[in-house]
Amino acid sequence: MVSFSKRDGNDSEPDRVTVLSFGLADQRYCVRVDAVVSVLGVGDTTTLDDAEDPWNAGSTTVDGERIRVVDLQRIFGATNRTPDRADDSELLVLTETDAADLRYGWLVDDVDVTRTVSTADLEPARRSARFVRGRFEFDGQEVVWLDEHEMHR
Template sequence: MAVGDHSDAQFDDPKQVLEFTVGDERYCVVLDSVAEIIDQQQSRSLPDAPPHVVGVMDYRGVTTTLVDTARLLGVESNPAASRVIVFDTGEEDDDVYGWLVDEVYRVTDLDPTDVDDAPFGDERTRGIVRTDDGLVVWVAPPTQR
């Protein structure tokens, strides 16, 4: 989403985002899409799962799909990644899933004037955020696992 481009959603006011790292890259997602941040749990692999799916884990009694976020976003994976950002879509068929990330960095306000068009990416890339300490890729979590 670019400055002045409001085709996906209204973005006139600052939003809070959660910044995280995957490999050497920094990303952010809108905070209201995040249910919780937890340490990685033991997971079980799934036969015939898409390549970006690590497996499933138990999260508060709910079977939760664990996603290799590095593979999903096309960056170098860290086998020692240990944090999971849990998303709860609230939809019956796609309730809870987690993104495996290296580190959760911080929660910050995202001002529309700090967002530029992404010169690359796919439907998940919403823009590039300019911060005091570098650039952060703003991504939308997938609505499907």
């Protein structure tokens, strides 16, 4: 596996957190950097596109470790059609594991950079937004902060 950052996400100031931003279609998202083990390039996504369940769109093995693929574009977008994917999709391999001890991997269009942000700048999520911690603005664009623990409960 190829690690993208040596930062552990634990910043010295209590209201600061380091996040990794990524894209799905036209929307930007982020997750805590310490929730991600690595970022992997994904070649052909055809079998993932045809998976019946986007929460378990398949699995892959990297360095002897199985990773359960979660197709975020189909979860957050229209599930009744094939997603319009980027040519070079990527897999965010998370520290979270399922009941069978498989790590979760989020299939995303692209991965951006890490940023350290102040949680005081976080716009809270609506109560109906179960997987969302809130929203930040990066360079004039809204970025949705996903809660990886809620995603896989």
